[in-house]
Amino acid sequence: REDTKRLKTLTVIFFSFFPAVNFDHFQILRAIGKGSFGKVCIVQKKDTKKMYAMKYMNKLKCVERNEVRNVLKELQIMQNLEHPFLVNFWYSFQDEEDMFMVVDLLLGGDLRYHLQQNVHFSESTVKLYICELALALGYLRTKRIIHRDIKPDNILLDEHGHVHLTDFNIAAIVKEDLRATSIAGTKPYMAPELFQTFEGSHPGYSFSVDWWSLGITAYELLRGQRPYVMRSSTPANEILQTFHKVHPSYPAGWSLEMKSLLRKLLCIDVQKRISCLAELQDLDYVSDVNWDAVLSKQPPPGFIPNRRRLNCDPTFELEEMILESKPLHKKKKRLARKTKDQGSDGCRSLSVLIIIIRRGKPTTGFHLTQLLVITCSLVCLLKVCLEPSAIRSVKDRF
Known part of the structure; x- marks a missing residue:
């Protein structure tokens, strides 16, 4: 039902009341990939x-x-x-179709791409990578x-x-003094204590899991393969057995x-x-490292990405242009046409309404009372478009 679809859009929560920028402030150049x-x-x-x-x-x-x-947590x-x-x-x-996040542009590609290119x-x-990531x-x-x-997929290189x-x-x-307990990650890079959580026999884990993942990543960069053979589909109990039975080999x-x-x-x-x-x-291996220099990116890396081309899979742009039903570069025309078709029917525009809430202290000067007033006003407006039962459901969410 159309009303159900409208109601579903209201479950999406996004940051910032009235953003300083919007889609029109940017020129879309090209698609380069997919992320979380x-x-x-x-x-x-x-x-x-600025790019x-x-x-x-x-x-x-x-x-x-x-x-x-x-998405909210990120x-x-x-x-x-x-x-x-x-x-x-x-x-x-x-906007009424998408959520956007604008971040640093790093054109050196991710380490997964370079591994696939047999670098x-x-x-x-x-x-140096270990020191920078540390x-x-x-x-x-x-x-x-x-x-x-x-x-490697989540580590990007800049142009240097x-x-x-x-x-x-x-x-x-x-x-x-607390520990995480939920299970998350990519199995081939997850620390052993995370798999103990699968069995319900572990009280939780802490920052040490990231250092294990750093070790797996460093090993893979050096050798082109991971120290343990496993896939995302490998059962947790088999992975735990692998950790105890298999000892990583280190080339001479x-x-x-x-x-x-x-x-x-x-x-x-x-x-x-x-x-x-x-x-x-504290390790002797890094006793020669000037950590202040590393932090300011003074030591030159041994691998410099090719600056004359984009270090990414070119099929991403083809997918956006050919396979995507609503390509981003045509968004402005598409939304303008939609607005024209809807005319002055403000009720229909509410079908794509997203209530925006920023968790924590608002940066725009809004207080909780003002937020509640806005929410109640929106609920009143929605009465024109939604059934009474749907309105009660919306109220319950707030």
Whole structure:
């Protein structure tokens, strides 16, 4: 039923009351990929000419896939973060079809792409990646954030070859002295203690799971394959058996120091695993590292992405142009035509209405009382379009 569809759109919650920017402030250049938030394209802000990556997700699909909570959480986390080795957040806004998030544009491609291109990463390059990502993890720990999905796919390179961690879609915020208990991640990169949670025999986990994932990622970059053979479909009990029966092999060509570091990152015993920045910095292997210089991106990486082409799968743009039923570059004309067809029927425009709420302290000066007034006003307006039973359902949600 049409009314049911209208009601479903009201379950989507997005940040910021009246955003400072909107879709019209950006020029769409080309599609470059897909992420946890949805699709990704390169855009240019018209007034400043600055380039960004714009992530966007269809709101109805977000509701249908039950992804509202994760989208909100990612926005909540990213708006409070800023670090040289993260993909930093700039803007969020929406229109009647999509939600948008504008972030740093990094044209070096993700590490998964380069692995697929058979790039050989030297030990010195991987060592620098470990140091840069360790600084990012140290920063996230000060914010009480566990990323939970560190893998080559979520590590982007800038044009100079420095790493940036992205995709906080399944990240967790843990309070002081508490542990996370929900199961999240990509199985081949998940720490052993997460699989113990599957069996209901573990009280939880903490920041150490990200350091395990860092170890798996570093091993894969050096060797081109992961230390444990498993897939996302592998049952948890089989994975636990693998951890206890299989011991990762370390090629003779790797330095003793790198092998020692990886063993400390891939230690099944959480108490013996490197689990924080200070523990990494205490190792002799990184005693020559100037951490202030690393933070300011002074050491040059050994691998520089090709600057003369986009380091991504070109099929993303073909999909957007050929297969997408509502391509982003035609949005303005499409919405203008829709508005013209609807004319002055304001009731129909409510079918795509999204109530916008920012969790925590509002930055626009709105107070809870004002929010309730707005909500009640919107409910009254909806009476024109929705049945009484639907109105009661809307009220119950607030």
